[in-house]
Amino acid sequence: MTQEVISTTKLIDFEGVSKTYQLGNQKVQALKGIDLTINSGDFMAIAGPSGSGKSTLLNLLALIDTPTNGQITYNDIDISTLSDNQKTMYRNKEIGIVFQNYNLIPVLDALENVAFALQVQGIPNHVCLSRAEKILKEVGLGTHLHHRPANLSGGQKQRVAIARALVTNPSVVIADEPTAALDSKTGMEILDLMKELNYTKHTTFIFSTHDNRIINSVQHVVQIEDGLLINQY
Numbered sequence: 001m002t003q004e005v006i007s008t009t010k011l012i013d014f015e016g017v018s019k020t021y022q023l024g025n026q027k028v029q030a031l032k033g034i035d036l037t038i039n040s041g042d043f044m045a046i047a048g049p050s051g052s053g054k055s056t057l058l059n060l061l062a063l064i065d066t067p068t069n070g071q072i073t074y075n076d077i078d079i080s081t082l083s084d085n086q087k088t089m090y091r092n093k094e095i096g097i098v099f100q101n102y103n104l105i106p107v108l109d110a111l112e113n114v115a116f117a118l119q120v121q122g123i124p125n126h127v128c129l130s131r132a133e134k135i136l137k138e139v140g141l142g143t144h145l146h147h148r149p150a151n152l153s154g155g156q157k158q159r160v161a162i163a164r165a166l167v168t169n170p171s172v173v174i175a176d177e178p179t180a181a182l183d184s185k186t187g188m189e190i191l192d193l194m195k196e197l198n199y200t201k202h203t204t205f206i207f208s209t210h211d212n213r214i215i216n217s218v219q220h221v222v223q224i225e226d227g228l229l230i231n232q233y
């Protein structure tokens with residue numbers, strides 16, 4: 001059983017963050033003035049009904065999208081002051097992203113998929129491969145290094161995706177419904193794996209979920225509804 005990390009240092013701050021999408025000649029207000037602080041080492045879920053704004057919030061947290069209004073700071077850096085290139089560099093270095101449908105490259109095996117996240121940073125190939133192998137062993141896939149995604153189960157693919165997100169040693173991992181495509185037993189195993197990595201590596205984990213079992217076993221929950229933060233505990 002892993003213990004929880006007590007988080008204290010402020011990592012991410014949202015101040016009055018709104019996001020409005022333009023849909024034809026209609027405006028969709030997906031987020032309406034979100035104030036949120038996330039501490040380093042946190043293990044938290046963003047919960048809310050379909051269409052409440054969870055993915056929009058995760059895309060802003062992952063620096064994939066920019067807010068319409070408000071300020072986002074990471075380690076006291078105001079993200080709006082960064083150029084697109086600086087933002088990409090910051091994201092590659094500090095943020096690991098886990099997608100619901102894994103987003104693995106089908107023609108690459110598990111080792112190559114994970115190593116790829118380092119190769120794009122220009123790190124020498126032998127270093128990429130040895131770091132990828134180490135993290136795959138840590139997520140329990142030491143015997144599946146040379147399996148391609150088609151030859152892995154859903155839970156194993158998600159482990160590869162988590163290894164790929166962690167291999168760059170980011171300060172935060174952001175995951176959009178990381179257990180949604182998995183049966184409930186495998187989903188809980190993935191949750192336990194993320195908890196263990198949060199504890200051993202002190203990586204901050206932020207994920208969206210609909211799953212009550214997950215909501216009941218995280219450190220913090222942020223509930224959003226209709227683009228508003230309605231509760232956090």
Ligand SMILES: Nc1ncnc2c1ncn2[C@@H]1O[C@H](COP(=O)(O)OP(=O)(O)OP(=O)(O)O)[C@@H](O)[C@H]1O
Pocket residue numbers: 021022023028029030048049050051052053054055056057
């Ligand atoms: N690119 C877009 N263009 C226009 N409207 C969008 C876009 N993306 C999201 N929306 C709208 O913004 C609102 C919030 O969507 P979002 O995907 O963030 O919700 P969600 O809570 O993640 O939903 P789900 O749980 O179903 O994935 C919804 O009304 C959605 O239709």
